[in-house]
Amino acid sequence: MATKPTVAPSLLFPRDIFAALSPSPFLLAHLSPQTQDTPPIRPNGRTAAEFRKPTINTSSLTHCSGSAVVRLGDTAVVCGVRAEILLASDIPNPPASNPTIRSSNPSNTTTNGDEDDATEVSSLSLLVPNIELATGSAPTHLPGSPPSALAQSLTSRIRSLLLSTCLVRAHSLRITYCPPPVTSDPEIPDAPPEEEVKAYWTLYIDTMFISLDGNAFDAAWAAVVAALRDTRLPKAWWDEDLERILCSDVVGESRNLELNGLPVAATFAVFAPNGGLGIVQDDEEEEKAWVLSDPDAFEEGLCLEAVTVTVDCTGRNSRIRRIEKNGGGLIGRELMKSVARRAEERWKEWSAILEKGNT
Amino acid sequence: MADRRRINAPSGGTSAPIFASTVVKNPKFLQSLRPTRTRQPDQLRKIFLKTGLTPSASGSAYLEIPLLLPTTAQSLIPSRSSLKLTCAVHGPKPLPRSAPFSPHLLLTTTVKFAPFAARARRGYIRDSSERDLGVHLETALRGVVIGERWPKSGVDVIVTVIEGEEDGWWGDDITAGANKGGGWGLMSVLAGCITVASAAIADAGIDCVDLVTGGVAAIVRNPDAKGKGRDDGNGEDSYTVLDPCPAEHQEIIATCVVGYLAGRDEITELWVKGEPGATTEKLVDRAVHAASATATVLREVVKEAVELKYRDVIGGLNGGLKASTFSSEVEMAG
Numbered sequence: 200m201a202t203k204p205t206v207a208p209s210l211l212f213p214r215d216i217f218a219a220l221s222p223s224p225f226l227l228a229h230l231s232p233q234t235q236d237t238p239p240i241r242p243n244g245r246t247a248a249e250f251r252k253p254t255i256n257t258s259s260l261t262h263c264s265g266s267a268v269v270r271l272g273d274t275a276v277v278c279g280v281r282a283e284i285l286l287a288s289d290i291p292n293p294p295a296s297n298p299t300i301r302s303s304n305p306s307n308t309t310t311n312g313d314e315d316d317a318t319e320v321s322s323l324s325l326l327v328p329n330i331e332l333a334t335g336s337a338p339t340h341l342p343g344s345p346p347s348a349l350a351q352s353l354t355s356r357i358r359s360l361l362l363s364t365c366l367v368r369a370h371s372l373r374i375t376y377c378p379p380p381v382t383s384d385p386e387i388p389d390a391p392p393e394e395e396v397k398a399y400w401t402l403y404i405d406t407m408f409i410s411l412d413g414n415a416f417d418a419a420w421a422a423v424v425a426a427l428r429d430t431r432l433p434k435a436w437w438d439e440d441l442e443r444i445l446c447s448d449v450v451g452e453s454r455n456l457e458l459n460g461l462p463v464a465a466t467f468a469v470f471a472p473n474g475g476l477g478i479v480q481d482d483e484e485e486e487k488a489w490v491l492s493d494p495d496a497f498e499e500g501l502c503l504e505a506v507t508v509t510v511d512c513t514g515r516n517s518r519i520r521r522i523e524k525n526g527g528g529l530i531g532r533e534l535m536k537s538v539a540r541r542a543e544e545r546w547k548e549w550s551a552i553l554e555k556g557n558t
Numbered sequence: 559m560a561d562r563r564r565i566n567a568p569s570g571g572t573s574a575p576i577f578a579s580t581v582v583k584n585p586k587f588l589q590s591l592r593p594t595r596t597r598q599p600d601q602l603r604k605i606f607l608k609t610g611l612t613p614s615a616s617g618s619a620y621l622e623i624p625l626l627l628p629t630t631a632q633s634l635i636p637s638r639s640s641l642k643l644t645c646a647v648h649g650p651k652p653l654p655r656s657a658p659f660s661p662h663l664l665l666t667t668t669v670k671f672a673p674f675a676a677r678a679r680r681g682y683i684r685d686s687s688e689r690d691l692g693v694h695l696e697t698a699l700r701g702v703v704i705g706e707r708w709p710k711s712g713v714d715v716i717v718t719v720i721e722g723e724e725d726g727w728w729g730d731d732i733t734a735g736a737n738k739g740g741g742w743g744l745m746s747v748l749a750g751c752i753t754v755a756s757a758a759i760a761d762a763g764i765d766c767v768d769l770v771t772g773g774v775a776a777i778v779r780n781p782d783a784k785g786k787g788r789d790d791g792n793g794e795d796s797y798t799v800l801d802p803c804p805a806e807h808q809e810i811i812a813t814c815v816v817g818y819l820a821g822r823d824e825i826t827e828l829w830v831k832g833e834p835g836a837t838t839e840k841l842v843d844r845a846v847h848a849a850s851a852t853a854t855v856l857r858e859v860v861k862e863a864v865e866l867k868y869r870d871v872i873g874g875l876n877g878g879l880k881a882s883t884f885s886s887e888v889e890m891a892g
Contacts (some may be wrong), residue, residue, distance in 0.1 A: 261636040261721060263674050273613040277720060279674035282575065289570030324568045333684065334670065335646025335716030337614045342684075342716055344670045346563045358565055401572045405673040407718060409644055410612040433634050448573040450633045489679060496614070 212463040218242065223501055227472050230489050243272075243495055250465070250545055251414075251494040253421065255552055257429040264402075265430030269422040272495065273412035278422035280430045281403040284374070284444050287396050290323065310437070319369040321362050328361060328404040330354045330419055336408035353415055356523070357406075357423060360485040360509060364462045364520050367402065367427065371457040374444060376437035397437040398444050402430070413495035414526045416507055420464040425553055427558070430456040462511040465542035468494035468502035469529050488529050492541060503527050506535075508542040512550070518542055564682060574678065577635055580729075588729045593638055595799070602801040602848060605855050607754070609761040609863040611829040615646040617762025621754040635728070638805050642721040643750050646756040649713030657712075660768070662705030663764075664712040667696040669751055675722040677887040687741070691748055698752045698772070698817030698827035704765040713764065717751045727805040742776075742804040745813045745831060749774045752817045753852055754828065760860045768819040770826055771856050773849025775841055776813040777834055778801035798841060813842045818849035 218225045230239040230247070238246055245251070251272035260266035263279035270276075287293070320326055332340040332350040340347055346354075361367070376397040404426065406419050431453040435447040447453070471488040491498055494505075504527030509520040519539060524530065530538060560566050580588065597603070603623045612618035623641040650663055657664075669691040671680045699715065723743035749772030756770045779796040796811055804810060812832030816825050825846070834841045865872070 260674055261639050262677055266674070275611070277672070279672070281674055281679055283572035283679070284575055285568050285570050285572045291569055324566070327567055327675075329564050329682065331672075331855050334644070334718045335615055335618075335648060335668075335714065336612065338648050338651075339716055341648065342670060343666075346682075351563055354565055401568055403567070403673065403679060407672050407720070409718075410614055410618075410646075412614050431634070433577070435575065441581065443576065445578040445581060446634075448577040448579050450634060453634060479597075 203448065214473050218497070222497065223472055226470060226501055230470065231487070238456055239489070241491065242420065242497065245492075247489050248492050248541060251495075251549065253418075253549065253552055255421070255425050255555075257425055262303055263426075264432065265426045265428070267422050267425035267429055268379070269418050269425060271414060271418045271421075271493070273410055274414060274418045275409040276406055276422040277409060278404065278406040278419070278426040280426045280499045281405070282400050282430070284405065284435070285325070285399045285407055286444070287398055287399045291484070298554060305415055316360050316365050320365075320367065323399060324363050325369070325372050325401050326358065326367060326404065326514055328354060328357045328406070328423065330357065330406045330408070332411065332415070334409065336411040340408075340411065349415070353419060354525065356416060357404075359462070359511060360420065360462070360521060361404075361423070364509070364511070365459045366424070366462065370460055371432075372400040372402070373434045374400065374437065380497040398435070400432055400435075402427075411496070413497070413499045414466050414493050417464050417466050417493065420462075420509075421553075424458075424461065424463075427456055431487060432456060460511045460513045461546075461550055461553065462509050463542075463546040464507055464509045465492070465545040466494065466505060466507045467492055467530075467538055467541070469504035469506070469527060470498065470502050471504070471529055473528065490530070490534065490538060492545075504529055505537055506530055508539055510539065510542045510546050512543060512546045517546070559777050561682070579633075580635070583824055591637070592668075592727055592729060593806050595803065598629070599797060599799045600844075602851050603803070604755075605852065607756065607757055607855060609757050609857045609859060611644060612646045615762075616650075617647040617758045617760070617764070619645050619754045619757035619761060621645075621750050621757070623750070629648075636677070638803070639721055639724045639762060641723050641746060641750050643717055643719055643747075643754045645715065645717045645751075645754040646766070647713060647715050647758045647762040648815055649754075649762070650708045650711040650764065651713070652719075653710055653712050659710065660712075662707050663703060663708040665696055665700055665703060665705070665715065666712060667692045667699065667715045667717070667755070669695060669717045669719065669747075671719040672789055673881070674837060675719045677728060687744060691744060693829060694748050694815075695751050695755060699755060699759070701824070701826035702756070702766045702768060702770045702819065703759065704767060707765055713762075715755050715758070717755060719747060719751075722747050723750075723803070727808075730808075732816055741831065742810050742813055745776075745815045745829070746802070746804075748772060748815050748829065749849075749852075753856060754816075757856055757859060761776050761863060768821040768824075769847045769853060769856050769860065770817050770819055771852040772815060772816070772817055772827075773800070773845045773847070773852060774802060774815050775800050775809040775844035775848055776807070777832070777837065777841060778802060778807040779809040779811060798837075798844050800844060812838075814838075814840060814845045816842060816845040816849050818846050819855035820850045 229242050232239050254270045256268040260279045264282045265280040267278050330350050330353045333342040371394045377394045378518050404423055406422055431445045434452040435444050435446045468491045469488055507523040511518050513521050606622040609619045609622045621643045669688050673680050723746040725740045725743040752772030777796055777798050812834035814830045817827030818825055848861050
């Protein structure tokens, strides 16, 4: 390294070589403190429960309805939301339930409305999230090959979370048209003109990783949420003479996308050097394991078990929107509670930054 | 053909929103939105260049040509585009065992536009123009990197276009329908790619004979703006500009991109598009001029990055004993 101009004869390895040669004992040595009063510090200088501080920058892309750049330590993500129009007449197999009935009640925000929203948005695939890792963001993700397993799983996780949280309401994506009342026919009593859905806004949510250093999901999800919060849809209407959808380019007439709550994802990795099955042998001392918040790429490579908790504390009481867990059995009921509490703390941090980013 | 590894658009197909103000047949209003060049013909746009954006890569750089005037957000139609490029360099690293022996460094270049890079949404699968840019970039870099120093190894240069230059003014696409000629924006993108890749290669510490930079010059014709520029004798009202922004010109006759080594006065890449006629040589000269102007920026940036990287060493050389405070305890134990 450049920091060592003179090579001193040494019996010990420098830090980075030790980390590369035997990563697991390296991390273990960092986490098990030598003395009682020193807290365990991870190699990246954080304590086990410490997250990286995020930064957000919104509205930086010209050709997007909404965009965000999120930085989480050495992980950097750009997300752009583009709104395009899907004509209702172009939908090959319209959903079985008639959307015209529900559109007459756009302020339907009750819980059963959530389910309808999700089916409508997913069956029409109005949200098209995609994640690109092959931008040179990490040496393992190089272009020239189809999207890696990580990219595919991230994309599908983001999509299912978008749908299950009902983050984007279906009624905010509809473009409705109210035909003028027909007065020429005196036979029919003045039936109220029925509002019909002429088109839908389709949101293309493209996320590009600029740099990847662990915890891709949290960063990508935060970028998606921040970009959606930043999205402005122009005022759109059905023009009868031209028979097409027209939009107004006046900023004052456009509206922000109505979002349902503010779900925030927090990922934890479990470092268990002795296997991590959660089984304690009688003759051995208690199995040691650490739950590391917001793991970086080095830690992710050593941890088998990972938990992602998505919480939303916008209302009076916080709600867990999703728990994803794989790779081990160390986090049981008791530990899960403390993990959820850590996720709640993280929500406060994110929400403060997301609010600030939009002003 | 659906891409089964990605989430696809609705099967009905979507279209970009059409704004009412552009549909109403009012060409005068539309023309009033047309941007014009406010720079001198030989004045370049300001460049923002930064290295070390991707810590997980061996070397990286970010280049942006910001908009001169912050657009007042009165309209949702983006008035013009700014150029934003990121570049990551991975390597030099050993070639896979299956690869045949190579006595020099194998260079792989990839240029990819983000889906939101342009006014029309782009796909994830590389198209022909992106491949073309990749080949041009490889040509520009091949003559610069000293490949003999790394036998049996390869290096990947990946440029992502977050926002690209446009091929022309958006209003022309609406009024004229078909775009005339087209592809002018790619020239500025290529020049940016060369400069940003050069910065990233320097950041990665790969040996080069010199820093290569990209430069663009164009012969343009503005029927409305007579006498604004120098007459080059090519036509009555055509003149040469450096670093053209295609949206600002009603008609572009020819464009030239060079990859230029300012220190050695060498050209590694030359791409001329259009019909420059007898003034080709002059056009190349102007492009070289643009490239050498960019080189001063690139040199400053690389120098700053090196100073930052080796601050400890420099401090140690100047301050003597001060350097020992920087070395870690592990070393001192030996």
